[in-house]
Amino acid sequence: MEKKHAVAIEVNGKILRAELPARLTLVDFLRDEARLTGTHVGCEHGICGACSVLFDAQPIRSCLMFAWQADGHRVTTVEGLANADGSPSVLQDSFCETHGLQCGYCTPGMIVAAHALLEENRAPSEAEVRAAIAGNLCRCTGYQQIVDAVLLAASRKK
Amino acid sequence: MMAMRLARPAFLIDINGAADLQGIEVAAETITLGAAVRQRQIERDASLAARLPLLGKALRWVGHAQTRNRGTLGGSIVHADPSAELPLAACVLDATLLLRDTTGETEMPAREFMLAPMVVAIAPEQCLAAIRFPAWTEARSGCAFDEVSLRHGDFAIVGAAAQLALDASGKCVRASLGTSSAPIPQAHAKIAQRLVGTALDDATIADAAADVARAVEPDADLHGSADYRRHLAGVLAKRVLVAARDEARGRR
Numbered sequence: 214m215e216k217k218h219a220v221a222i223e224v225n226g227k228i229l230r231a232e233l234p235a236r237l238t239l240v241d242f243l244r245d246e247a248r249l250t251g252t253h254v255g256c257e258h259g260i261c262g263a264c265s266v267l268f269d270a271q272p273i274r275s276c277l278m279f280a281w282q283a284d285g286h287r288v289t290t291v292e293g294l295a296n297a298d299g300s301p302s303v304l305q306d307s308f309c310e311t312h313g314l315q316c317g318y319c320t321p322g323m324i325v326a327a328h329a330l331l332e333e334n335r336a337p338s339e340a341e342v343r344a345a346i347a348g349n350l351c352r353c354t355g356y357q358q359i360v361d362a363v364l365l366a367a368s369r370k371k
Numbered sequence: 372m373m374a375m376r377l378a379r380p381a382f383l384i385d386i387n388g389a390a391d392l393q394g395i396e397v398a399a400e401t402i403t404l405g406a407a408v409r410q411r412q413i414e415r416d417a418s419l420a421a422r423l424p425l426l427g428k429a430l431r432w433v434g435h436a437q438t439r440n441r442g443t444l445g446g447s448i449v450h451a452d453p454s455a456e457l458p459l460a461a462c463v464l465d466a467t468l469l470l471r472d473t474t475g476e477t478e479m480p481a482r483e484f485m486l487a488p489m490v491v492a493i494a495p496e497q498c499l500a501a502i503r504f505p506a507w508t509e510a511r512s513g514c515a516f517d518e519v520s521l522r523h524g525d526f527a528i529v530g531a532a533a534q535l536a537l538d539a540s541g542k543c544v545r546a547s548l549g550t551s552s553a554p555i556p557q558a559h560a561k562i563a564q565r566l567v568g569t570a571l572d573d574a575t576i577a578d579a580a581a582d583v584a585r586a587v588e589p590d591a592d593l594h595g596s597a598d599y600r601r602h603l604a605g606v607l608a609k610r611v612l613v614a615a616r617d618e619a620r621g622r623r
Binding site: 271 | 385387411434436440441522523524
């Protein structure tokens with residue numbers, strides 16, 4: 214039997230306690246243990262960005278760290294970016310408005326990356342938006358509408 | 372390495388919690404960064420931007436915000452991807468690596484650390500503890516980092532970095548130059564030394580860049596032949612030397 218490690222991780226404002234094997238990745242913990250399937254598993258080696266979450270408010274790849282390394286830290290997934298009543302945030306709604314998704318696989322990662330950008334820069338240029346989502350792959354290649362969504366969200370938040 | 376299924380070590384030791392790997396010490400002659408200092412932290416540190424500007428310029432090419440938030444300086448150097456920006460910057464700046472084991476600390480020049488792609492001169496029982504950079508204190512200095520990759524944030528096909536210092540008359544008093552492409556990043560110390568004492572006019576820089584193209588022995592892969600990489604090394608060497616010189620002259 215593999216040894217398990219006790220952790221307490223704050224996920225979307227709630228402390229989750231679990232006993233986890235050392236090699237369980239953070240994204241597998243979020244999806245399989247915390248049942249938060251908004252965060253997607255794409256390439257599983259740090260290239261595609263689908264698994265992006267906020268770790269202590271900074272965007273990271275949750276496939277590139279082990280869940281127990283988040284012990285004592287704060288994780289926010291795409292579910293945690295919605296409004297308190299569960300309705301879509303301004304940014305999330307902007308993705309709907311501009312048709313900023315086709316298959317939707319990259320969308321949670323795009324929203325996390327864009328959220329982190331807008332937290333630091335309330336009025337980004339198109340180039341700044343493109344740089345912020347450069348680490349997120351959209352295999353539908355729908356980048357233009359994604360950029361439009363982020364710019365729309367920035368203008369709505371003014 | 373584990374995510375790529377290239378390694379499955381029997382034991383895992385997390386060094387993220389080791390406080391003595393996280394220090395940033397800015398002294399008069401040297402700047403010492405703990406191996407576990409995050410790339411994003413270096414990027415956002417104003418004193419490092421002022422004292423060690425080449426590192427910040429190199430980081431603009433490193434991955435994405437999501438990877439730089441977790442990625443460390445020491446991790447990049449010991450991983451030793453031949454196209455990585457931070458190992459090249461460490462070579463160009465002639466950094467010293469502090470390697471620690473249970474018996475104490477040994478020092479090794481970054482320029483001797485990388486042996487082959489992802490192969491470094493570290494013993495199994497050693498851990499990279501810190502990286503010490505010499506501070507350039509010349510009043511007029513400039514630096515530049517440039518690379519060619521398929522997309523921004525991708526691995527570089529070839530990268531180049533330079534740092535130059537001038538005296539009051541505009542003559543070069545200190546020069547450092549390097550290029551990266553497989554098998555390992557290279558500091559072109561002799562070529563850089565020949566720039567010292569010159570006025571760094573365009574012809575001198577073009578000669579040095581041509582020397583760089585002759586000095587590199589790049590590997591070929593599906594992204595480019597050895598000849599293409601040799602050509603890029605020359606082009607990029609010229610670009611970074613011109614940009615560093617112009618910054619030192621105060622043109623931008």
